[in-house]
Amino acid sequence: MYYPCATAAQYDEWRERARLSRPNLSAWFCTDCTPQYQAKMKAQNKCVRPEIKFKWVREDDEAEDSVHLLSSAELVGYVPSGRER
Numbered sequence: 001m002y003y004p005c006a007t008a009a010q011y012d013e014w015r016e017r018a019r020l021s022r023p024n025l026s027a028w029f030c031t032d033c034t035p036q037y038q039a040k041m042k043a044q045n046k047c048v049r050p051e052i053k054f055k056w057v058r059e060d061d062e063a064e065d066s067v068h069l070l071s072s073a074e075l076v077g078y079v080p081s082g083r084e085r
Contacts, residue, residue, distance in 0.1 A: 003046075018032075031052060038052065054077050056075055
């Protein structure tokens with residue numbers, strides 16, 4: 001499977017890295033995007049999952065809405081629930 005927002009080589013590289021890192025079940029290609037790249041792909045009509053949202057997550061905590069974060073925080077994509085859309 002390939003996505004219009006990435007080359008076949010980019011997707012294959014992502015897939016291999018995902019296989020090696022064994023992400024949790026909620027991780028998949030579009031949730032590894034960034035807000036900036038998503039906006040660029042939306043503008044080019046290449047984004048296949050425009051509903052993906054992003055939030056800050058710390059390894060030792062739940063999602064953070066604050067911009068003031070610990071260095072261990074990571075911006076992750078997720079599929080919002082029905083009421084978040």
